[in-house]
Amino acid sequence: MAKSKAWKLKKTVVLVGMMGAGKTAVGKSLASRLGVPFLDSDVEIESAAAMTIAEIFARDGEAFFRNRETEVIDRLLDAGCGILSTGGGAFLTARNRDLISTKGVSVWLNADLKLLWNRVKNKDTRPLLRTENPYQTLKSIYDARVPIYAQADLNVASRAEYSIDKMTDQVLAALEGRKDVLEVLHD
Numbered sequence: 001m002a003k004s005k006a007w008k009l010k011k012t013v014v015l016v017g018m019m020g021a022g023k024t025a026v027g028k029s030l031a032s033r034l035g036v037p038f039l040d041s042d043v044e045i046e047s048a049a050a051m052t053i054a055e056i057f058a059r060d061g062e063a064f065f066r067n068r069e070t071e072v073i074d075r076l077l078d079a080g081c082g083i084l085s086t087g088g089g090a091f092l093t094a095r096n097r098d099l100i101s102t103k104g105v106s107v108w109l110n111a112d113l114k115l116l117w118n119r120v121k122n123k124d125t126r127p128l129l130r131t132e133n134p135y136q137t138l139k140s141i142y143d144a145r146v147p148i149y150a151q152a153d154l155n156v157a158s159r160a161e162y163s164i165d166k167m168t169d170q171v172l173a174a175l176e177g178r179k180d181v182l183e184v185l186h187d
Contacts, residue, residue, distance in 0.1 A: 008182070013175065021111045022164070088141075
């Protein structure tokens with residue numbers, strides 16, 4: 001795909017998917033290409049709480065975190081068109097899926113379990129994987145979440161051999177099929 005294209009974004013693109021799917025890296029690249037802001041709901045939550053996600057989970061629990069997450073996603077969707085990266089669990093909540101489909105468009109970065117494990121196995125920033133068997137925990141989370149992620153408006157397959165630029169191209173190609181979301185101004 002030629003990088004000389006110009007686009008007009010009409011709705012916020014919300015990247016959803018598992019931890020390690022590339023939501024932040026691809027989101028930043030996509031925002032740069034489209035000339036729109038990049039927002040990350042987890043970063044916004046951490047900033048507002050002055051704590052890390054892991055600290056919020058430890059102190060207040062997952063239910064508290066999920067409620068704050070919904071408030072932040074709603075606020076960010078009202079902030080104008082951009083690219084929004086969400087935490088891996090954000091799309092699981094029906095109210096978040098409804099907010100996203102009403103105010104934006106969801107794009108599932110669909111990475112398989114092997115790819116996800118290779119990306120997250122050596123990181124200690126994933127509170128849900130702080131278990132005795134993190135691979136089995138990841139597999140259980142993956143198996144439970146895939147049917148929900150499959151409800152996203154668009155599904156873009158992630159592959160180990162894809163660079164961030166190539167994955168960004170894949171997302172743009174998917175978005176170009178949605179004239180209500182992305183208008184091609186010129187090639």
